[in-house]
Amino acid sequence: MYADDTPADPTAKPKGVPVYKRILDLFEAEGIKTLFGIPDPNFVHLFLEAERRGWTVVSPHHEAAAGFMAEAATRITGKPALAIGTLGPGMANMMPAIQCCKVENSPVIFMGGQRARITERRVRRGRIQFVRQEPMIEDSVKYSASIEYADQTDEIIREAIRVSMSGTPGPSYIEYPHHTVLEELDVPEALPPHRYRLTMQGADGDRVAEAVEMIAKAKNPVILAGHGVYTSKSGAAVKDLALKIGAPVIQTSGGTAFIKGIEDRTFPYGFSEVSIDAVVESDLCIALGTELGEPSH
Structure with a gap:
């Protein structure tokens, strides 16, 4: 062989x-x-x-x-x-x-x-x-x-x-x-x-333009930050927005992650008299990374 x-x-x-x-x-x-x-x-x-x-x-x-x-x-x-x-x-x-x-x-x-x-x-x-x-x-x-x-x-x-x-x-x-x-x-x-899949999912241009217009017209906007802000690593962007428009950041129960540099304007939702006053007096809520669930909204 x-x-x-x-x-x-x-x-x-x-x-x-x-x-x-x-x-x-x-x-x-x-x-x-x-x-x-x-x-x-x-x-x-x-x-x-x-x-x-x-x-x-x-x-x-x-x-x-x-x-x-x-x-x-x-x-x-x-x-x-x-x-x-x-x-x-x-x-x-x-x-x-x-x-x-x-x-x-x-x-x-x-x-x-x-x-x-x-x-x-x-x-x-x-x-x-x-x-x-x-x-x-x-x-x-x-x-x-x-x-x-x-x-x-x-x-x-x-x-x-x-x-x-x-x-x-x-x-x-x-x-x-x-x-x-x-x-x-x-x-x-x-x-x-x-x-094979979308890795960057965002709002379409018309919706973004509409949001920009609403924010520009608002006198007392508040930012409602949920857990998605943390998982998407968007803390720096939220900080920039909060400082640019002078808005307080209200954290949902699932969004209590720490954003360095805006501690003086960050408050828990529903457990702070300051946050309650800010929400009551606001004329626009910018909800980021939250489902707007029924317990708090």
Whole structure:
């Protein structure tokens, strides 16, 4: 038998990229290199690969803690965060965090392990750690999908991030059945965010011009600053506006982040006589980064 002694080309690229590596590639393209969760057989390869790449891997004692830490990460960074739960009880444990992300508009991408479909659909099967997760979760997220085939990986991960970050932010859920874990893909380099979604979302020119006109005519404007001011890193812009128009800054209960340089004109909403007087006497409210929720407005 003929033996080929030619050494392998060290620069040759592998024939395929495993799905779990591609998932990390897609999140890295978004600048995300932290994950929260407890690994199970579906995710052990992904967790080990994330550590090898230098990711920060946070594995708490309970999945709910992982979800809440991911929610906090979105507040700190203004970016999506990744939380991973084991199939069955792991995802059930994450439900409190998923609900929190829904009401707090936090763009956390939750990924849940699941049995291979051939196992899930058997007439006789063991029941350990099995529940149909999507029906339990889909009403609590902006987007829900399952990676049923390996070549869906890019479109589902991107759609989850796109939907979570579009308009009012919110959570998404991606199911990761076991039969796709080690499948390989022939894919190009992951696209940067601006190549597949809007990364700068703002008001159209007519609405901006209308707001400028209203501000110019106002005699006693106030700025109502919500948590979105902090997550969008817009504190400096709010400071400049407040000083330019001489307006006090009233903070919502979710918008108590500190803006250096305007402490003398910043007040909590509803817990300060000064802020109450400012609101009563105002003729224009400039609401920034807030939903104008019913408790305070």
